[in-house]
Amino acid sequence: MLFNSFIFWIFFLIIIVAYRYLPHQGQNRLLLAGSYIFYGYWDYRYLSLIFISTIIDYFVATGIYNSSEQQQKKRILLISICANLGMLGFFKYYNFFAVEMSELLLLIGLPVPIKTLNIVLPVGISFYTFQTMSYTIDVYRGKTVPTSRFLDFALYVSFFPQLVAGPIERSYNLLPQILEKRPQLKENLVEGIYHICIGMFKKVVIADNMAPIVNSVFSRPVSDLSGPEIMVGIYAFAFQIYGDFSGYSSIAQGIAKLMGFNLSWNFKMPYFASNPSDFWQRWHITLSAWLRDYLYVPLGGNRLGKLLTLRNLMLTMLLGGLWHGAGWTFIAWGFYHGLLLIAYRVFEFKQQGVARKLMEHRVGKGLRIIFFFHLICFSWLLFRADSIDQVWAMMGVLVTNFEITNFVYYASGMLIFFAAPLVALEYWIEKSGDLLKVVNSHWLVRASIYSYFAVMLWVFPPLTNQVFIYFQF
Amino acid sequence: MSAPKVVSTREEKLVILLVLSVLVLLEIAIRLNEDRLSGNISHIYTIPEIARQASDTTSDANLIFLGNSLTNNAIDKPHIETLNSSKNSIKAFKITPDGTAISDWYCIYNQYFLETTNTSSFVIIGFAWGQLSDQFPINPTRLGGFFCQIEDIDALEATGLTRHQQFLRFLAGSVSHVYVNREAIRNRVLDTVVPYYKETTQVLNRSPQNNTEMDGRGKSMSTYTSFTNLNQSIKSSNRQLVVMAMPVIDNYSIDAELLDTFTSLGIPLLDLRNVEKIEKNMFLDSIHLNAEGSRIFTEALVEKLQPYISNDRLNTLN
Structure with a gap:
């Protein structure tokens, strides 16, 4: 079901x-x-x-x-x-x-x-x-x-x-x-409805409407694609996988809440992460925590010196990649995230004085978020590609063919229409520091947001139902 | 993160009321403007009138074309009415909503033609690939919203309409006009705000991965229960069913089981997949004929139909 x-x-x-x-x-x-x-x-x-x-x-x-x-x-x-x-x-x-x-x-x-x-x-x-x-x-x-x-x-x-x-x-x-x-609390109903509404919106409206764009890019021969087409396909996949997986987690959280259960938060605005460590505290949190507690820490964690800490990070991420699927692309995805974490560790050790101040400034932080989002997008290329050969071929096209086709305008328009309102909503939530900002806001604000979700769900579902991506993991 | 504040029941009731009000207002707005959403929906709303005219007309032969956009593009209606070498008067009527197939045609016929009889009428169904088979993908929302009554469901069991998910979509379509027209609303809105929406969507729809129009072709173990039921309905209202295989650029084969069904039920098949004078450049895309192709197709069709619409044939039907 x-x-x-x-x-x-x-x-x-x-x-x-x-x-x-x-x-x-x-x-x-x-x-x-x-x-x-x-x-x-x-x-x-x-x-x-x-x-x-x-x-x-x-x-x-x-x-x-x-x-x-x-x-x-x-x-x-x-x-x-x-x-x-x-x-x-x-x-x-x-x-x-x-x-x-x-x-x-x-x-x-x-x-x-x-x-x-x-x-x-x-x-x-x-x-x-x-x-x-x-x-x-x-x-x-x-x-x-x-x-x-x-x-x-x-x-x-x-x-x-x-x-x-x-x-x-x-x-x-x-x-x-x-x-x-x-306990059967009134608050459970309010919070449960919120999780279900936003989860359904993310899955049905965002993820499933991104699927045809992603499928089109990743199923065509790479020689038929231009760099911007691949880029927009990766952006679309970034929102597809986020909408799909975090949507599922939200719905799960919501229906459990209606029965009085508190499930863990699995996603906390991951695309607002500004570094790899931050990202893994926001993306698939329960898996990251599992890998940390039952793999990284038993391997020695950060208790055995810098070099062994880096080794432990890499091993944990490699196995995290393998957990997602039996394929070289998933292993490469884990390896890449391991490299990001290692690079961040090394960079963080050396970062001092003015550099640190610049990074912590509001503009610096915004730029870091945008930069890091693109690093994550590269990992989605590894995750979504059918083979390592396809990854190499796509990377080649990304840096050699800059043709902006009609498809690029179309896919960008679709991304803005479907995903931009979610980004705006999540920015508002992120800025407030309150994951339940919608639930805690004035009822008219809440009703407006729910009305938007309801209309989008009723009018803009995809033409064919898509299964949840994470079911295959 | 903070815990949710203590909420009042009154507030939540207001939230739910407002959301429901928005949905109801949208439903009203769509119902008032439904026929303006797209040419296809506008056509669907003219089906009762077309059916009434087809039943009332007293020409030597009424040709009721039932099909989808393949048939719509291929039949030149004014031209067909002038092409009567046997000097019989012919009237043509097209009922060709986009993306429809056997389950839709079954319901359309039962809803608009079953109660009327017109012995000089032919129901001519245009099909390609597996569009006559029970396994061809159905659109339960459209069936519920536009074409079928709840009592039609049993006859369409073989199409999978009675499965939970399909049946619930059927019900949703029969209740909400917003839901049933969502594709048209979506296209109107996105065509306005997304650059190259129409062109790119057409390209994506034609790609094998997203193609629904051609789904079902080449599937093994096809059954034709709905088609047989439709033939039964047509017979019971004293009309004659004729089927025509439509031309597309990439040719397709006709299932042997379907050919046997035609033979056993005595249904004439007009095989128009390869009309001699139709060239590749007479297609708007890979499946729809342009005006010139339509004119040639119509002439070829009338020629093939002549034996059936001659006076002798009409007498045998009478």
Whole structure:
């Protein structure tokens, strides 16, 4: 079920009406059943994977908690890590590594064909495996006490608002909200409606209207494109992926809020970031935090000296890239972000005196935001391209062909029409320092913004429905 | 970040009321000006009148053309009425809303022609690719808003209209004229504010990735239940169905299953995919004929139709 489909909203209407009349445990059972229906509507066969992950991590967490010996705790934790990463590795990476291994063996004169499998990537597997792994690791670290209530834990794993594309919730945030009675507040309704409205707007109006421009640029032979056409295609993709993913997260946050749950903020105006470190505190925050806590810090973080800190940054970003997909473009994307973080670290160490003052000035900050936005846009070229060859070819055209075609005017016009109002709104929110600025403003301002969203959603949806990009991760 | 302030229920009610008011005002504005949104919508609003004329006219042969823009561009209506070598009087009527296919044509016929009978009428459907198959993509919003009644849904089950998502879109289209006309409104607005909107959109629509007009061609396992139902309706109102395969630049094949369906139902097929004198330069784009192409196509069509519209043929129908 997609959030941008009529069927989802009928499903949710039924859930929310029944939810209001049930006691706490009844609500949890309803949400668990609803979550399995929500996922099974896509493909019921893959429910078994969620169920297996749930059973393993439930018993592993209990085992770790009941074990007194550190070595034994570690051994039990390994079961969870191997099972979750095994499932993820098999469904997501097996074919990629099989093909690459075959080619490598061929290169060294060993023609060993490794069979690839005709398997479909289960929707959301990267998200729920990371979420359940964080639970067992946190129990191992003593940050979370495992629950004995199996069905409530099953809801933590499969909670439908964030099951297939995040936010990746930590057990210490979501699990207590499942276990304890959730207050039904008037504020939840107001905030929930806001998240849903802006999420739908970002997904349906921004992302889906950018899709035909992006598809046109990335599906044409590069020799048919000019540099400005590629540039505008990348800008369009920057807004497509932002609208798509942050839209999903907002809707998830909103529907959870209507049921009394507080999900984590996954995006905080990322295109207003002025440096790589700032960006990762604004973009896909729950994944960045996950990678920081369960990969970067265990690798040593910044505790082992400058050089090893840089190595840890690069390794974390490379694996972050691989998390997004089994392909060299994603690895290159991670590598590039690793380089940005490293460069920022080095540059930050050396920046002093007048240079620092200039950078912190309002104009300097504005320029830094624009400059950094373009660095991020380059990363989107790596992310969206079908192959590294396409990246090289596009980069070549970017610096050699400056023809401004009708398509460039058209795509720029579409970008301004659809994305500029969002940028203006986010600038207003960013400047206020209040992520809930819209909710906290005068009702007439709020009503005007919602009316704009409603009209755009009703009149300007794309001509064909697009699925959420992050479902494939 | 601050937490949301304590809000009053009255304020939120006002917010919801204002948003709903804006949507209702927009709905009223569109309903009042709907026929001015585009030539296509204007044409859709003339369908009842065309249907009435087609049913009332007493010529030797009434040719009711049912199709989409392919048929609209290909049929030269004034010219066809002068091309009657068998000295029968012919009247032609075109019902050709853009982007339509079998499910739309089924509903149009049932809504406007089923209750009337005119034994000298031919219903001539122009099609290309898989436009007669149940698997051809449907536009449920348009079906709900313009062409179909709720009772038509069962007959179109094979097209997927009864699936949840499609059915809900059908309902949304039947309720809101803003929603059903959103494509026309969108085009009007964007054509005004976005440079080269029309030209670029046409190019994008023709690209294989975004092409909906040609979707469904070459699909295996096509079924023709809706087409068979339409033929049944046409027969029950004493009219004769004729189908014509339309010319496009890149030729297409006709599904063997469809050919068998024509044969078993006794439906004449006028294969006009390759009209001799039509050249590539007579197409406005890759699929629509220009005026000259239209004139040549119309002459070729009338020639092929002659055996069916002769007095003898009409007598057999009577």
